[in-house]
Amino acid sequence: MDVALDRIGKSYGGTAVLREVTLDLPGGRVHGVVGENGAGKSTLARVLCGAVRPDSGRVTVDGAPVRLRAPRDALRHGIALVTQEGAIVPGLSVLDNVFLGTPHATRRRERFAALLDRTGFDLPAAARAGDLPLVQRQRTEILRALAHGARLLVLDEPTALLPRTDAALLLALARRLAADGTGIVLISHRLEEVLDGCDTVTVLRDGRHVSTAPAADRTAGGLLEEIAGRPVETRYPEPEPVPAGSPVLLEARELSRGDAVRGVSLRVRAGEIVGLAGLVGSGRTETLRLLFGADRRDSGEVRVAGRPLRARGGPAAAIALGMALVPESRAEHGLVLVRPTTENLRMTALPGRRPLRVVRRGAERRAAQATADGLGVRGTGLDRPAWTLSGGNQQRAVFGKWLVRRPRVLLADEPTRGVDVAAKAQIHRLVTDLAARGTAVLVASSEVEEVLGLAHRVLVMRGGAIAGECPRGAARAGDVLALAGLR
Numbered sequence: 001m002d003v004a005l006d007r008i009g010k011s012y013g014g015t016a017v018l019r020e021v022t023l024d025l026p027g028g029r030v031h032g033v034v035g036e037n038g039a040g041k042s043t044l045a046r047v048l049c050g051a052v053r054p055d056s057g058r059v060t061v062d063g064a065p066v067r068l069r070a071p072r073d074a075l076r077h078g079i080a081l082v083t084q085e086g087a088i089v090p091g092l093s094v095l096d097n098v099f100l101g102t103p104h105a106t107r108r109r110e111r112f113a114a115l116l117d118r119t120g121f122d123l124p125a126a127a128r129a130g131d132l133p134l135v136q137r138q139r140t141e142i143l144r145a146l147a148h149g150a151r152l153l154v155l156d157e158p159t160a161l162l163p164r165t166d167a168a169l170l171l172a173l174a175r176r177l178a179a180d181g182t183g184i185v186l187i188s189h190r191l192e193e194v195l196d197g198c199d200t201v202t203v204l205r206d207g208r209h210v211s212t213a214p215a216a217d218r219t220a221g222g223l224l225e226e227i228a229g230r231p232v233e234t235r236y237p238e239p240e241p242v243p244a245g246s247p248v249l250l251e252a253r254e255l256s257r258g259d260a261v262r263g264v265s266l267r268v269r270a271g272e273i274v275g276l277a278g279l280v281g282s283g284r285t286e287t288l289r290l291l292f293g294a295d296r297r298d299s300g301e302v303r304v305a306g307r308p309l310r311a312r313g314g315p316a317a318a319i320a321l322g323m324a325l326v327p328e329s330r331a332e333h334g335l336v337l338v339r340p341t342t343e344n345l346r347m348t349a350l351p352g353r354r355p356l357r358v359v360r361r362g363a364e365r366r367a368a369q370a371t372a373d374g375l376g377v378r379g380t381g382l383d384r385p386a387w388t389l390s391g392g393n394q395q396r397a398v399f400g401k402w403l404v405r406r407p408r409v410l411l412a413d414e415p416t417r418g419v420d421v422a423a424k425a426q427i428h429r430l431v432t433d434l435a436a437r438g439t440a441v442l443v444a445s446s447e448v449e450e451v452l453g454l455a456h457r458v459l460v461m462r463g464g465a466i467a468g469e470c471p472r473g474a475a476r477a478g479d480v481l482a483l484a485g486l487r
């Protein structure tokens with residue numbers, strides 16, 4: 001089945017986000033789509049699957065124009081979207097989710113087994129989908145798409161939240177499905193995976209189709225320049241040395257919670273960036289949440305600039321002492337998505353000082369605008385709700401929300417997930433600048449290169465405890481992985 005986009009245009013409130021995009025998506029191939037945050041990738045995906053109606057242009061299937069008014073229309077034509085956020089029904093079983101809305105509800109077990117066979121997935125049919133880890137929920141969604149007979153599978157940043165091994169499995173599956181004749185659209189910010197895993201790669205910039213070419217003819221460097229439209233700096237900024245005698249701003253002693261965190265002790269000084277590495281489930285996120293008071297610790301002590309943080313104080317007590325957390329899930333904990341972006345950017349700048357109403361609106365708006373500019377948060381209007389920002393721009397906004405406060409201690413969990421390569425470098429610079437001005441930073445990332453490039457030193461977690469420490473430098477990646485238990 002060949003799907004094509006023909007001069008697709010889409011605007012929001014006068015701002016064009018897709019401009020005359022024409023693209024052929026023949027079956028049997030993996031098509032990569034790359035572009036900066038806000039370039040229009042997700043909008044394109046939503047047009048394909050009927051979730052967004054274009055203002056102009058048309059979608060054709062095997063040459064014939066089709067009307068896609070809702071996702072079910074697209075599904076009828078064999079087009080399905082799998083998003084990063086996921087769209088499973090958490091209260092239903094895996095089996096029920098997979099066959100949700102399929103016309104023929106017979107022989108479900110057999111068909112489920114056949115789907116597992118085809119994909120090589122191992123999924124518990126009876127498990128409640130909401131209880132499953134992310135990888136499994138994503139697999140449930142892919143099975144659902146296939147159960148509906150999808151012939152074009154659109155994957156919007158499917159690997160952004162996945163550890164490397166799972167990402168590789170997903171890419172291998174995409175290949176196999178393509179070999180069977182299914183078309184795959186793979187949206188991603190990971191250029192190596194796009195170059196390795198796709199047949200063709202399309203670059204979008206500012207809603208325009210810039211180019212489509214075989215992956216084999218492309219290089220990461222070349223792609224980067226096309227994506228940004230200019231040369232891009234991607235090297236990690238060198239952090240400034242921590243001044244001698246710099247005070248300890250964050251200290252944890254024997255921090256524990258159940259099996260997730262077991263006796264973690266650490267110290268971070270003013271101006272210091274400490275990385276937290278480890279495999280998924282090693283306790284990185286849990287440790288940050290305990291430090292911040294987002295979860296209650298069973299035992300142990302936390303001090304901020306020498307002052308004890310009450311175990312029962314929750315995040316409010318942590319914030320009062322000057323702590324900030326950029327959480328792993330921006331939609332759940334980072335932003336109030338229904339409120340305007342401007343309001344999100346200023347919310348924490350006013351912790352109970354004055355009632356919101358009294359603050360001069362103009363001044364606030366200017367401050368929010370300045371923060372947005374500094375971070376390169378771009379959308380179709382900062383007065384619109386934060387959900388209208390593209391995924392990567394939401395991530396920048398989460399950062400901005402805390403930067404306006406200049407925290408004493410910054411805890412950041414996967415700070416660059418889902419942001420484009422240029423923005424990644426920008427966020428690294430922000431972190432380095434904050435540290436240079438005296439903030440103590442603790443940053444967790446599943447990308448070993450990221451923590452080693454960004455931090456002064458790296459703590460490696462394994463099974464909820466700190467397994468060891470490494471100094472900065474790319475040469476240390478092997479050491480970190482060994483400590484983490486991978487090699």
Ligand SMILES: Nc1ncnc2c1ncn2[C@@H]1O[C@H](COP(=O)(O)OP(=O)(O)OP(=O)(O)O)[C@@H](O)[C@H]1O
Pocket residue numbers: 012017035036037038039040041042043044378379380384388389390391392393418420
């Ligand atoms: N419903 C909406 N209302 C207003 N603006 C929107 C809406 N949906 C998307 N936009 C805007 O359209 C532009 C393109 O967004 P889109 O989500 O397609 O980007 P993207 O390429 O997927 O970016 P990212 O890499 O960050 O995910 C952005 O500026 C975004 O703010």
Ligand SMILES: [Mg+2]
Pocket residue numbers: 041042043390391392
């Ligand atoms: Mg997107």
